[in-house]
Amino acid sequence: MITVKNAESYLKNKIGKDTDDMKTVWETFKAFCKEPVEREEDKEILFQCGVYDFTGEELFHLDFVRQFTIYEEDEYSRMEQLHCEFLFKPTDELRRLEIGEWSMDYDDIDDFFNEIENLKEFKIPLSLEPIKIEIYQEEI
Template sequence: MPNRPRLEEALDFLRAELASGQSETTERTTRGAWLAFMRFGRRRFDTAPTPDSDGLLFQYGTYAFSGRPMFTVDLTRQFDVTDDDGEHDHYVQVHCELRYEPEPDLDALGSFDSWFFHDADAGLDEWFAAMEGRLAQLLDRRPSEIDLYEEPV
């Protein structure tokens, strides 16, 4: 697609969105990360013209990925990477993980996940609004950690 950034640039775009509006003295809140992810999620990248080539994943739960349990909100963008013949080769996921110290009210949220696919699902604004509702009690909190990374899956 013309005028669309390459998939290899996605992590840099997410980093730039997260950094925009931040100063050295501004604490990063969940709201700031969520707004950055929404801007990132609206930007279209040069993907294959298939319904599952560009997806957004919102998920949370209490996990011990880093060795100790943390309540984790994982905001993910998944791209389908195709080979030279246009066939599926693998996926690349770009993550923005927000981690919080475990608390009873966060543990009570349990776990949740929801997908949105550009070119397959209608209503990106509605999906964003529904996911933001799931974040309501976290929006003004400051995560203990924010991790941005990319991985093939």
């Protein structure tokens, strides 16, 4: 079974060498989001994008996120997020795109995925070449 501790390495292994192909990463990420993770109560999936200077350089970030709420002995402990983040040089078109959409706002995860795939915030970057992809897990 997938655990929060091994989720990052599990996803990286599933994606393999196709990290430059955003559509392949998205399809793999969607499949991963449907897999159970040990002690996970709810699926918490986020799609977000926008132009930010988190790295000291202004870049367009497109981020697929699976969030894990961790309990220890039935007490809330912390949250961790597993990111599949694509970075692009910002263009005028990308600067107009910004969104954060959570799966918990939908009755069904497939409805969430379908909605994301129909957003211009998803479709426009899909046709572009990212300068970098980062897959990482962090405590928030």
